[in-house]
Amino acid sequence: MTKTIETIKRELARVTHPDELTVFFSDSRKGVQKLVEQTDKRLKKEALLLEKYELMCRYERTAYQNGAQYIAGIDEVGRGPLAGPVVAAAVILPPDAQLIGVNDSKQLSEAKRDQLFDEITEAAIGVGIGIISHDIIDQVNIYEATKLAMKDAIENLAVEPDHLLIDAMPLGYMDNETSLIKGDSLSISIAAASIIAKVTRDRMMKQYATEYPGYDFEHNMGYGTQKHLQGLEKLGITPIHRKSFSPVKEAMLRFE
Template sequence: MTKTIKMIKNELSNVKHPDELTAFFNDPRKGVQKLAEQANKRLTKEALLLEKYETMCRYERAAYQKGARYIAGIDEVGRGPLAGPVVSAAVILPSDAKLFGVNDSKQLSEAKREYLFEEIKQTAVSIGIGIIPHDVIDQVNIYEATKLAMKAAVENLTVEPDHLLIDAMPLGYMENETSLIKGDSLSVSIAAASIIAKVTRDQMMRQYARTYPGYDFEHNMGYGTKNHLQGLKELGITPIHRKSFSPVKESMLHFE
């Protein structure tokens, strides 16, 4: 009995290696050959994702080899906006986690971030969030506020880490720390923290958008976009604006 195109399509969905495609490429039917090509593209994409993932695990593997058991990746979001908090996340993943597609949150679509956000929450050993509000940012400056957010995220973990992987900023929280420039594209743990921090802060800013309409917070997340600056010009500042940031200062002077 000759297999139907539908039967072959179902069979190809379970193929795990390109060598399994030979017979399908040799099938004289163009429809089968097209399905085989689609399956080959899928396998190629999966192989690239696996390769990327394995590369992003190298710092975790190095820490495990030195005796670490619980490695926390740490990242923040919200240093540049004119309004809202700076948010940091600390994420401890199990050593056998397989979160393919995890990357720097800025490189992912909103839909992909939110999908991975849920995957990370289900997979992680522990997640800690640190939130430092606008008024503290004004008091201590954004650099120090970011460090406070990162430390708070670590302290809010339910499992104590024995090694920290940190995006860019040396934290000085414990002896076993590794600071990585562009760490959210180099380490799966930092990338996971980047996604958790980004989605968490975006959700907060969308809520603020309902409380303080007119600044387009739901789209700009507090960054100084044209619509945001127009809101400052027409409406003045809100209680969540960072008064130490230049465009906000200018708005305050204008309304005074």
């Protein structure tokens, strides 16, 4: 008895290796061959994601080989915006974590970031978050504020790390540190931290959007987009704007 296309669709959904497709090649129905083609594309995509994941684990593997037990990836988000805090995250993943699809948060959709945020939080040995307000940014400058956020994130971990993998910025927090340019695309731990930091800050800015409408914070997250600049020109600054940043300074002068 010939299987229905719906039955074959369910079977193909369970296929995990290209060799398993061979049995379906003899079915000449166009609907079946289309499903086989779709499954082949899915398997190739999954293989690329797994290859990318393995590549992004190489710095962690090196640190483990050198005796590390708790490796924290650290990243930040929010250095460039005109409003809101800078947020950093520190994430310690278990050696056997299988978070396929984790990548630089900027390369992911909002829905994918939200999904991975939950997966990372559930899988991680420790997640620490550091939040430095606009006021402190104005006092110490954004570079120093970013370092403060990173240090707070590390100190808010439930487990003390013995090796740090940091995106771009040398921190000087401990002897065992590795600073990686574009680390959020090179290290799985840093990429995980970038997702935690990004989702945390985005949710904060969406809340601020309800408190301070007219700046499009829910979409620009405080960055200086056209709608944000128009809001500054029309409404002036809010309590969360960074007064040391040029467009905000200019808006303050216009409203004095």
